[in-house]
Amino acid sequence: MSNPQKVRHISECFVKPEHALEEAKRPFYLTPWDLAMLSAHYIQQGLLFTKPPAADEQEGFIDTLLNRLKLSLSRALVHFYPLSGRLVTKTNENPPSCLIYVDCDNSPGAKFIHAALDLTISEILSPIDVPLVVQSFFDHDRALNYDGHTMPLLSIQITELIDGIFVGCSMNHCIVDGTSYWHFINSWSEIFQAEGNDISLARPPIHKRWFPDGCGPIINLPFTHQDEIISRFEAPTLRERVFHFSSESIAKLKAKANAEYKTNKISSFQSLSALLWRCITRAHRLPLDQITSCKLATNNRSRMDPQLSQDYFGNSTHAVAGVATAGELLEQSLGWAAWQLHQAVVNHTDKAIHGWMDAWQQSPFIYQARFFDRYSVMMGSSPRFNMYGNEFGMGKAVAIRSGYANKIDGKVSSFPGYEGGGSIDLEVCLPPDFMSALESDEEFMDAATLPHQWHRIEDKLYLSRVEEVNATQQSEQSNPKQTVTTADEHKDQLG
Template identity: 70%
Template sequence: MSTPPKIRYISECFIKPQYALEESKRPFYLSPWDLTMLSVHYIQKGLLYNKPSSADAQEDFIKSLLDKLKQSLSVALVHFYPLSGRLVTQINENPPSSLVFVDCSNSPGAKFIYAALDMTISDVLSPIDVPPIVQSFFDHDKAVNHDGHTRPLLTVQAQGNNISLTRPPIHKRWFPDGGPILNLPFKHQDEFISRFEAPKLRERMFHFSSESIAKLKAKANAESNTNKISSFQSLSALVWRCITRARHLPHDQITHCRLAINNRARMEPHLPNDYFGNSISAGAAVTTAGELLEHSLGWAAWKLHELVANHTDKVVRGWLDNWLKSPFVYQLDRLFDPHSVMMGSSPRFNKYGNEFGMGKAVALRSGYANKFDGKVSSYPGKEEGSIDLEMCLPPDSMSALESDEEFMDAVSLSHQLH
């Protein structure tokens, strides 16, 4: 049996902003939405590129590419300066509390890694399941956000040599009613930080063409006698129903479909679209496994539509009011259950717009972070209007899903390798 390939780390360094804005010299305080995320994993997303055909003929190709990436990252960090910082906690004794913020001044910067691997793009994309080696493509393995006290907040490569921001990030911090800087009611990190270990999972990418998604949307709206159900609500309803069926849950088992909902435009007054930081809620539609499968796709999609439509300023501020009365930090092992589905990420993110001087990316992949039974991450597909879903399920549930006629009829052939 051949030895599986391993990542070879060639060099690493830290990149600071090319110059410091005056505002970057002040603490970057965390909102309630930021603070709740301290015990979840770092986000780990990556793009795969074909090596340019001319690269082998250019001995200095890699050196030139690395120099450009480092330079562009340094320029980008001027605008995204919190990502070059480190977390700092100030402990207050009476009453016991912790003030966590980002120090953007006293930090070596963002981490930049150059590594190599003896594999081809086909080796990564051809297997049915995402190969385990992909997890080693990412730094901060199993790190939670609180580890940003000692680890870089960002390990990244940037978009090009010349950066012109048409939508610069807005760093002005938002707090409920413009209120005070927020303290967590804990004196030690062990009171609010835990380490989640995922069970044995299969991880697979499923591709849905724009035509397939349009059919799902038309079907869901027709079955609900409406035209209000969105494409993503229709696709999420399909996933919820089919995963529930694949799990063979008892008829009376409660099941949720959770959606990550952007709060920015739902608040009054609106938060700017370019507000930098977390501003999301995890809303949930709920029913029993039996009821979900006895009803149509449109019925499930309408429940998700109502969830999104009813996520108003009042709902957002109600959550914030409750959090202020009793602050907490999400714990992954208690946040999700093996009977439900969590739809994360978004097909609206322009991930394929990042070229790094190597042309368009071939595919998107992610690391170990924030994966559990029923986690589904949605990405834009390479073809306009298509969506790729990264799905995590135990082996037996994944096998059942692969045999589910309703689900597989909607899955399209991916063109990633062509």
Template identity: 65%
Template sequence: MSSVSVKHVSACYIKPKYEVQEAKQPCYLAPMDLMMLNFHYIQKGLLFTKPSHKNDQEFSISKLLQSLKESLSLALVHFYPLAGQLATRISENRHECLIFVDCNKGPGARFIYATLDMSVSEILSPVDVPLVVQSLFDHDRAINHDGHRRPLLSVQVTELKDGVFIGCSMNHVVGDGTSYWQFWKIWSEIHRANGKQLVVSRLPNHKRWFPDGHGPAIPLPFTHPNEFVSRYEVGQLRERFFHFSRDSIARLKAKANKESNTNNISSFQSLSALVWRSIVRANCISEDRITNCTLATNNRHRLNPPLPPEYVGNCVTPTITTTTAGALLAHNLGWVASLLHQSVVNHSDKIVHKIIDGWLQSPFVYRPGKMFDPYSVTMGSSPRFDMYGNEFGFGKAVAVRSGYANKYVGKVTAYPGYEGGGSVDLEICLPPKSMSALESDEEFMAAATV
């Protein structure tokens, strides 16, 4: 199986179906966008099984590709910045640069057709996510700053023996996970309409948020990419999915609230507490070592006034909870969950403004390679994203998978469970030795299904 590789068959570029007047103006980036220039593209994809024969008509990949291209072209009318590229204006005198989206720059969104001589079961049945899954996405290891010369959106449709994988790579400067899955939703709705008149119920909002008195054009204090661009590679990691049923999560939540003598701790906070404790234990961290649990926190509803859910852009900042490894493991699940809960409660409009105001006084770009340590846990994505609601003529996807992007020791990516109902799938990245220890962790495995 290791010798089997993805073969690219064809590639083209897709532009918005109709001219968009707003696309003639620069799309300026907000502080939470500009911070992300060194992160990787967002890479998520849906795995479908090929439909069974209907009325003796065989599945046609050519018809599927054509319908996907047509619906993507219509979706880009609503998400027109994704058809452009990044651009930079430099002011040598002021030693600054202005990075923005030029919606008319470049050939459009990239669309790739590829093949892979493997079955759906060969993708899903191994204990660890097969390495070949990384090849189901374009923009491998690309960082967002590369959007100056690469498309901001690339779709790769890979035909398997008995299935189809649709992988989407989107520049993380243009939007966060909420924006990303909103794009998927609109594309899916348009595709299902199959050319019929469709009124998109929740149109994207491309008006970027800036604190009062700032924007829309915010320069960075650099004149050359070498001053702020950085890349990172990770060592050997095992990537594995663990499933948590609705009942299992309900038990965790009840346990955490009982031990904390409260009823305010959420399901996800309880699950995150379990994962944090278990990974720290698996990594055999010394008791005096500082460890963090970082939650990617959506700020749309936290701002005052709040932003609409349809806001396109990055509106996420990290909520960081800190303790020592010794304290983390000496206390029970409820104590850890209550720490996480308090951090989330404290993450208010005031805190978000404090973060952004500090950035405006001294703008910077995150350097992911220096941010992450092997003693901590980062919870990314969200089980609230309606990933399985996106269909393209095959019925419901059988699985969600991700690429190489934005992974490192202790990275945990959350997905809704396939069966829904509040179930959750977690994709955990750990060194081989630590993953083996996690697989033997009694507290963790008592809650997980493998």
């Protein structure tokens, strides 16, 4: 959905760590996991908050908020100092190669932007598709991680809406995976809530780099020019929509999958991912002999022996996949599809992780957009991340949204549902025709419900289901004489 409104940038500055650590003066070396991400986009995710009720009457509300955010950010960067650095490349002539690492010392720091947009929360959340204007809530549009040589590795954009605040974060994917991304946000929130008091983080990040035996910390890549490392790409025209799955609906999917395959080992998320795999494959209308896959972004930390701490700061993920022909996938049951994903996860062991590392060392490669084919479903992010637990003086966020980055046909990002309890929101990206087919898929729509939304009544925000709002709209359209509000007031009420 297009939107004529444009975000206005009001100010920007750079934020450095409140004080420098000795370890921040040394190079921060990148592991094979990190280096493989050089040609991917930054991670772009953010939180939408409602302004406090008296914010408009409170003189200096936004200035006070911005100052507190910058101060707490500078303190968070002491703990997460690599995010204030820049990438550096040193080339070698014999043999021809390059070393890419993070210089945390000679850098202006992280970027901090204050922006504004004359739209309401309901105008952002009520449309069926995520409005395109949401992409402008993030800095580093279309930037690749390699661009961290000249661009900040972390950029925060605070976008002020008429009745809300969006905190958008763009973070270099060579420095963090999703686990480390939300670890930083959680810690920043923790420091913000401490209101200037010195605190010891509940989970301080671990910066000691993990390398397989015989590898690192200095890794010379067999490339001498950036064209050998990166390839820029534009996503096709996509519709982006958020679907909600209640804890009850997911429990039914899990029970169905396990019953169909006569097991009790299939997880809730494997069942939900299997549903997406089947339904998106059907929407794509693939030939029956076409090979298709469902890839799951998987955290390596707990699968290694010995285990790597969940507080390890950096990348430690792989994508595991269930594979089948389109005909096989659609002829078999949901339980069969879920079992393929279960087996892919079970087989992702310490041995498999080290096997990937060994192969990468023999022939280093950088992930490119061409690695993701249009016959696959890619399940990214995780409903396990603590997203709604972050507060910045405005209470609990009302929604999570993401930017342009890394979106392709078949990309699905999973977030915890607003109400918690095991509910999940899925952000699905598909070309328009395929999205329409998914919306008409009975198997999919029987499991999905419309997400919670916010609408305005008498200048107060209320949480409701979209179908409740739509029912009210339909009632008023069929009984126009009973409606006494003006068109503009009606828009405010129902979003």
